[in-house]
Amino acid sequence: MSHKIGMDLxxxxxxYQTATGTxxxxxxxxxxxxxxxxxxxxxxxxxxxQDQEYxxxxxxxxxxxxxxxxxxxxxxxxNLLFALYVLGSAGIDEVDMVxxxxxxxxxxxxxxxxxxxxxxxxxxxxxxxxxxxxxxxVGVLAEPLGTYFSLCLDVEGKPITSSxxxxxxxxxVDIGYRTLDIIAIEGGKLSSAGKDSTLSGIAVLFSRxxxxxxxxxxxxxxxxxxxxxxWLTGGCQELIKIGGLPVRPDIPAEVARFxxxxxxxxxxxxxxxxxxxxPDRIVMTGGGAALLRNELxxxxxxxxxxxxxxFANAIGFYRAxxxxxxxxx
Amino acid sequence: xxxxxxxxxxxxxxxxxxxxxxxxxxxxxxxxxRSRMVRIALLAYFKGSFVSGERRTKRTKTRQAEIEPAExxxxxxxISPQPTPVASNQESQTTTKNSSEAALSEMLDLIQ
Numbered sequence: 001m002s003h004k005i006g007m008d009l010x011x012x013x014x015x016y017q018t019a020t021g022t023x024x025x026x027x028x029x030x031x032x033x034x035x036x037x038x039x040x041x042x043x044x045x046x047x048x049x050q051d052q053e054y055x056x057x058x059x060x061x062x063x064x065x066x067x068x069x070x071x072x073x074x075x076x077x078x079n080l081l082f083a084l085y086v087l088g089s090a091g092i093d094e095v096d097m098v099x100x101x102x103x104x105x106x107x108x109x110x111x112x113x114x115x116x117x118x119x120x121x122x123x124x125x126x127x128x129x130x131x132x133x134x135x136x137x138v139g140v141l142a143e144p145l146g147t148y149f150s151l152c153l154d155v156e157g158k159p160i161t162s163s164x165x166x167x168x169x170x171x172x173v174d175i176g177y178r179t180l181d182i183i184a185i186e187g188g189k190l191s192s193a194g195k196d197s198t199l200s201g202i203a204v205l206f207s208r209x210x211x212x213x214x215x216x217x218x219x220x221x222x223x224x225x226x227x228x229x230x231w232l233t234g235g236c237q238e239l240i241k242i243g244g245l246p247v248r249p250d251i252p253a254e255v256a257r258f259x260x261x262x263x264x265x266x267x268x269x270x271x272x273x274x275x276x277x278x279p280d281r282i283v284m285t286g287g288g289a290a291l292l293r294n295e296l297x298x299x300x301x302x303x304x305x306x307x308x309x310x311f312a313n314a315i316g317f318y319r320a321x322x323x324x325x326x327x328x329x
Numbered sequence: 330x331x332x333x334x335x336x337x338x339x340x341x342x343x344x345x346x347x348x349x350x351x352x353x354x355x356x357x358x359x360x361x362x363r364s365r366m367v368r369i370a371l372l373a374y375f376k377g378s379f380v381s382g383e384r385r386t387k388r389t390k391t392r393q394a395e396i397e398p399a400e401x402x403x404x405x406x407x408i409s410p411q412p413t414p415v416a417s418n419q420e421s422q423t424t425t426k427n428s429s430e431a432a433l434s435e436m437l438d439l440i441q
Contacts, residue, residue, distance in 0.1 A: 166432070
């Protein structure tokens with residue numbers, strides 16, 4: 001039987017949901033091969049594809065040509081490698097997968113076709129030491145629709161007709177790593193207005209904080225940037241060290257100011273893009289919604305936050321894959 | 330200002346030559362205010378709020394309307410789903426099921 005998976009190919013992390021639960025790996029990639037000197041490792045590792053060795057996830061900082069960026073259309077090889085690694089590690093050899101694209105890219109048939117031709121088909125690879133053949137059939141959604149499906153479909157992919165989200169006109173604001181995506185939807189119908197992507201993802205905030213730190217510590221290395229990201233998402237609880245030196249004690253206050261300003265910027269954009277729609281409610285989702293929740297609520301206490309904003313899209317993609325499987329059965 | 334120029338070109342595909350007046354007035358604002366106004370004004374521009382000859386006369390009014398909507402946003406209820414309504418008879422159950430299946434079918438058509 002074909003497995004189902006919802007996969008959110010984010011710029012910061014790859015998040016996914018299968019029948020057994022959710023998971024994520026950092027969206028990092030390098031070339032090379034890991035040698036485990038001692039211990040059992042941390043669950044991230046390597047993949048061999050088309051005679052090339054790659055290191056996936058946290059261990060990628062140990063390889064050559066470290067990279068962590070992807071295009072907005074997500075149609076580069078790295079996303080296929082992440083998908084194969086996730087599927088192979090989970091022991092899945094045939095899968096119906098649903099993924100998301102930013103709203104702007106999902107509206108382009110050419111962009112959708114490019115990522116489908118990248119992912120669809122039978123792929124031969126080696127995960128760890130195990131040769132694997134993986135068959136992927138992929139469906140593509142605009143990213144915030146994942147959040148909508150997570151609210152309107154149950155785990156079996158059946159519509160939750162009692163859900164207030166099912167019939168209301170709702171605006172969904174997905175604050176991702178690189179982009180902020182907005183859609184408006186009512187009763188399963190996607191509005192053609194109020195639908196857009198902007199470049200106000202939380203990378204804007206991260207880069208501003210990193211820039212402030214670089215004034216004292218010099219240019220940050222990839223693992224230091226990740227350290228800063230983790231520190232920010234954890235609420236800046238304790239002062240971290242960069243290159244062995246503690247960060248300035250006034251940095252948390254500066255971060256708080258950055259966050260408040262950035263939340264204001266986001267709400268300006270949301271208000272502007274949804275002003276012609278006036279939805280019954282605005283649902284905030286994505287990792288940025290989790291990070292900026294307090295600041296956003298201060299600006300608009302009426303916002304609704306998804307209960308699991310970081311995984312909302314992956315959960316919805318999975319439920320959509322299950323629903324489509326039921327429909328086609 | 331090179332970043333703004335890049336933003337205008339790449340993000341909004343805006344013709345700088347045509348809109349030199351807007352561009353010049355934006356450059357005179359303090360940096361924080363400028364970036365905020367650029368976002369609001371250009372988003373509105375991009376959404377088609379400003380059209381040809383009407384653009385200059387309506388610009389201020391349109392921008393203000395977008396910043397301060399005439400009415401307060403409607404209150405948003407809790408995120409928890411409401412209790413499942415109890416169908417009064419078999420017919421209403423069938424209707425609900427059919428309409429939800431139809432809605433589901435439309436929703437799944439969104440998968441490309």
